[in-house]
Amino acid sequence: MAGIIGHEIAHASLRHVSKLYHEVMGYISNRGNGTDTTAVLLLLNNRLEEFEQDADTMGVFYTYKAGFDPNGLPDFLERHLDFLINNGIFSLLRFDSYITISVRINHLREYISTLIKQEQNSFYRK
Numbered sequence: 001m002a003g004i005i006g007h008e009i010a011h012a013s014l015r016h017v018s019k020l021y022h023e024v025m026g027y028i029s030n031r032g033n034g035t036d037t038t039a040v041l042l043l044l045n046n047r048l049e050e051f052e053q054d055a056d057t058m059g060v061f062y063t064y065k066a067g068f069d070p071n072g073l074p075d076f077l078e079r080h081l082d083f084l085i086n087n088g089i090f091s092l093l094r095f096d097s098y099i100t101i102s103v104r105i106n107h108l109r110e111y112i113s114t115l116i117k118q119e120q121n122s123f124y125r126k
């Protein structure tokens with residue numbers, strides 16, 4: 001739970017909604033009437049994936065610094081992924097959604113081990 005709240009707080013503190021809005025509006029105003037809807041959707045999709053990863057990293061950082069188990073978020077994503085697979089929901093979604101969630105989990109596990117190592121190093125230096 002703490003991990004999910006940390007993730008959502010990170011979206012807010014990184015000002016993701018505002019960034020996305022300005023980026024898309026900027027793109028549309030540059031193109032005028034020649035705006036390609038597919039290109040806008042692609043831009044949105046890429047930026048949303050990027051924002052998810054940023055919010056994951058920062059959310060786990062907040063969670064860890066607040067004294068909670070940083071593995072809460074990747075554990076939740078793993079259960080979520082299992083649920084989607086076991087219920088055949090991925091057949092309805094694009095296959096890259098599966099890759100995206102797996103990439104997020106791996107990325108988070110690596111980040112958490114780095115965080116914990118840094119903490120241990122600074123502890124032994126004191």
Ligand SMILES: [Zn+2]
Binds near residue numbers: 007011051052055
């Ligand atoms: Zn998110």
